[in-house]
Amino acid sequence: MAADHHHTAGYTAYGLIGAPTMRTSDGTPALQVQNLWKVFGPRAERLIGTADLQLSRKELQAKSGHVIGVRDVSFDVSPGEVFVVMGLSGSGKSTLVRLITRLIEPTSGTVVLNGEDITKMNDDSLREIRRKNVSMVFQHFGLLPHRKVIDNVAFGLEVRGEDKGARRNRAQEVVDLVGLQGYENNYPDQLSGGMQQRVGLARALAADPDILMFDEPFSALDPLIRRDMQNEVIRLHEEVGKTMVFITHDLQEALKLGDRILIMRDGAIVQIGRPDEVVGAPADDYVRDFVSEVPKSHVLTLSWVMRPPSGPDEGAGGPTLKDSQIVRDAARTVLEHHGPCRVVDGSGSVVGVVDEQDIMRVVVAEDESPAAANQAAS
Amino acid sequence: MSPVTVQAPPPRPGAIKEEQPYIDPQKKRHTGKRLLGILVFWLVLWVALRGKQTLAVPNADTTSFQDWLTQLKVTFSNMAQTNWFFHGVLGTIADAFNWMVGGLQAHISSTAPGQYLGWFGVLAVAMWIAYAVAGRRSTILVGVVLLLLGLFGTWQTGMDTLIITIVSVLISMIVGVPVGIAMARSRRTSAIVTPILDVMQTMPSFAYLSPVALFFGIGPATSVVLTLIYALPPLVRITEHGLRAVSPNTIEAGRSLGVTRSQLLRQIELPMAKRTIVVGINQSMMAALSMATIAALVNGPGLGQPVVSALQILNVGQASVAGLGIVAIAIMLDRTTTAASERTEKSSSGRVGSVGYPGLSSKVIIERLPRWAHEGAGRGSVGHRLTPAGRRLLLGVLLVPVVIAAVYSTRYLQLAQFPDLSGTPLLKELSGTPLAGHINDFTDALVNAIQGLTNAFKNTITYALLNPLQSLLSNLPWWVMAVVLLATAYVLGGWRPTITTAVCEAVILAVGLWNDTMTTLTMTLVATLLVMIIAVALGVGMGRSRRVDTLIRPFLDTFQTIPAFVYLVPALALFGSSRFTAIVAALMYAVPIATKLVADGIRGVAPTTVEAMRSTGCTRWQMISKVQLPMARESLVLSTNQGLLYVLSMVVIGGMVGGGSLGYLIYQGFSQDNLFGKGLCAGIAITALGIMLDRIARHAAERYGR
Amino acid sequence: MARGSIRLLPVCAAATLALGLSACGGGNINSGGGSASGGAASKCGNFRIAVNPWTGYVADAYVVGYVAKTKLGCNVSYQNVKEQVGWQGMASGSIDTILENWGHADLVKQYITGQKSVQDAGMTGNEGIIGWYIPPWMATKYPDITDWKNLNKYANLFKTSESGSQGQLLDGDPSYVTNDQALVTNLKLNFKVVVGGSEASLIESFRNAEKNKTPLLAYFYEPQWFFSEVKLAKVNLPAYTAGCDADAKKIACDYPPYHLNKLISTKFANGGSSAVGLVKGFTWTNEDQNLVAEYIAKDNMQPEAAAKKWVDANPDKVAAWLK
């Protein structure tokens, strides 16, 4: 894709572009978004294709009162992938995720889910999609205060007309899965925020959807609880292996959960890439600022720090390391070896070498100012 | 599409935490200067053109449109017995209402012995219902109130009032909740229905009393219809509001699960709006009760009857006793429905706050209840630790004594008709007639004590405020005033209220009552000013001190619910027949609501702010004037708007004590058939005036209130 | 808490029960209740009397009602309505009679001559007087004030906050036709008509004027129970002559005397009730009416009790109505 290509063009500084790793690869993406636009305001569809849309968000708003929510966004999500959308508050993340199931009507563009074009569907088929294929978890939970936990979890099943026994059983399963057993008969407001979000999670899982979408699900929670919940999502992803679209404004969270990360700004894509790509090769200063505080050694893989071997024998005899290994994990081995180590790719062929200095450059950079770090990196 | 297309410079680290939304550049409005300009224009033209083209008309003169309306009523009245619509449709509705009320009366309030439920049975059943829906405290309250009604000697009329109220509110619910739902779902429906509700709430009922009696006959049906007209709007508005206020997060979550429209309504919106709707029912009940006296003028059964007949013989005491009966019923229904609503709320998430600003809404603002009611209800609901099954069992067990009481009450005369307690030593003084005597003595003493002062006060206000303002508003060419109002509307609120104002002015001119309307406007403005002065003084005190609140609130509650007819006579004694007396009557009614809203606003100022300000060492006066009042500005605006509408709703009553102008014309139209058209026109003019003032105030508040 | 509520409820119930029983002699309803209604009920049936909102009328209504109930065995009910609603009610069949009618030419035209749904049922014997009145203390202090020609001389006395520089003439209950504006203009009086708004406001004004010895000139009417409390003095306007009030704008004479009459709905008149005769036969004097009105308004008697008192004291008159 053209857009993708431009954004990724920035990080060839390291001379390496890894192909995105995907869990399964039978070819068809689970979700395909193409040239998606959302412009808020009366008769916004008329603006599509006009020069007005080249204006910045503020300029357009001052001119016609229209607000650009999402600007020409395209991406694919593979089955089983955890796809994170990240950006500052107001950058259009929530709008984007809602466009996918048309909780907000797109102004133009297409969304293809399991090969079906969502944007052309009538209300009934759309409702079927929402009932069976896509579930969502919300920042503010969106629970029904007049229903018990178990009934909240079963709500989606109730809505699609399943009988009481079946939905109770299924709800109980999911309740157990998310660790809510014992709270089935409480009302949501008797639970803590973290527990409430578990209810939201269970409700989304109950329908056994193909895709789970999360809109900043943990932003309202305390840091400690947030970490628990992130681990919970990782665990669930391992257990049920669902495709996930995860919205967050927290880079740490994005790096922790995401197979790939989409960074948004002013409604548009700034960069799409794996966590190490985003940290290692920020597309522009905006992203660079974002990632400047991240301990790089925790994210970058050896492929980002290795250099081409000076000769065919360099590093021979020393330990062999994988190029996908995180710097921090490899550091001890390299530092103890006191010499260059070979780095091999998935097929076992040597792609480069690392030595103490390469490692130190990354670790030391973390303690310096972002600008210095940039220099050190380039 | 390289990263360079993103035009804004990248944020500096740490400087900006989120993408800044676009902010409208502040226009300078020059409101003060513009208003000053209007004032100058006004004064200059007043000096130059005083007394010309004022459109003043004598009370008995009518325009051809007014005569046409009168004639229309005659035509209708000739058709009333034969026409398929009037006789067939309305007649059938009337029969249905009469049947409902008649049936309940026969069971509950009838004095015919031997057939139906006696007072003791009614008491037992009512207390049982209160226990079932609301809890222990409500049960006791219901018992006390019903016994009090009996003690006052107003058992039968009290029950009649209760019956009319309940029937009207039931019909309101059947009609109002669906309408409210429709309005919440469609902006268009809302835009169409809202003005109708506005008219229902602002049109004085005196203006249409006799046609309603014509079509629905002289009987309970007419009372029900009159009450319905008044009780329906608050329920509809609050239902709409409640549904609209359902958290969008929850609705979105529902939609993401693929709910249908009806599932959304039944399983998400209605359950979540339930508590607000109960509040709507509560408001509907209060509105219904306020029609009790007016319905009595067309033979409506209930406590209004003794009030009206007491007014004929100027017996303040007798009117007060019946009026207190109404207050007691109001308190009983209010607390019981509140407790019931608190109980229906399984979770405590999110109190129903003020309904905000749902339009011309004299009765829509959900005021907070007195403290003890809340505490009581709260404690009650904590107390219900019984399991549902346990509760059901207890209710079932309690049903046994209730049934026994009911059966006995049909067997024994003393349990059927409330006993005359005037022979019982302790209770004697409290029973109707002696109590009325005490109240009469008290009023006489009070009037004698302060009569000298009041006259001077009246003259000061009249000469210093009322007369100059009236001359300024009504004693000049009509078009000057029309322009002044339009310009004010524009400066304060922009185009939208200006258009409304133009339409309302056109209506007032068309019905031929410009001058009278301006006189009424004068009194309304003066009354509102006085209302706000008193409300701020009392409200600040109440907002700052719980003790003051507890002390004053019962009086506010009483004056808000007691029929105005009760205090007209003392007001007349103190101030004579005059415009000022009309203003006093309006004050009595409007001050309570305005005060409560001000007090709410003051109390709503964040304690942290107050604490922070106290730490700067400001004095009490600085605290009030620089912190609490400015921060409560929104409440002040709301309170002014409500005060204004409440004042307007007393215009007709004012017309009965010397207020003249529109109020008198409406009362006159009700009293003399050949002036019916003019009275109706005056009603229309008041409605137009009310809508105009409300819209200007509302848009101004939107602009400046925050 | 739950236990508390269970404990409290019976206490409450018991208290109520005790109150109920203490008032209770234990008498059975079927033996104790039921007032004596004669066997003649069938001949009279339902009899629905309009009750217009002034005390004199209340006296009429309850006296006739009491006689109908006790002597004819009617099932009497009272309908509290204003005049024109009462007329409407007679036309629609929900009211049977109005016992004191003050003219109302427009309604007469609509219902009696037009629809013919209402009939005249003869005079009540009462004479209605409308005019201008002053409190007695003024009549004593300024003996010549009762002549209209001297009113301008005293105009200053009557100034109020409502009338500005002129004297105030307080107008009254909007139920009645008033010619006061025309009178003031045509008699060139330096007075301003100020609307009081209701009967209550007139009465209270007079009461205060007499008590505090303040001046007052107001529109008022007889018969009226208030005269038994304060004997108001009437101001003599130029005497009424037939036709002097033909042109409303040019009126310069006193109000005509009203001969008050009774009305009966055509349906009821043709229905054969024995109460029809009573309505037609009923007649009494202003003094009679004032006496009953006084029982009600001054002595705070229930209207029914007041009616009984008068009926018991005047068996001859009552007997004459029933002939």
Ligand SMILES: Nc1ncnc2c1ncn2[C@@H]1O[C@H](COP(=O)(O)OP(=O)(O)O)[C@@H](O)[C@H]1O
């Ligand atoms: N319904 C709406 N009407 C107008 N503007 C909207 C609407 N919803 C969102 N926006 C605007 O679109 C932009 C993106 O919002 P959102 O998607 O909520 O951002 P995020 O979730 O990243 O914080 C914001 O500037 C917001 O003000």
Ligand SMILES: [Mg+2]
């Ligand atoms: Mg968001």
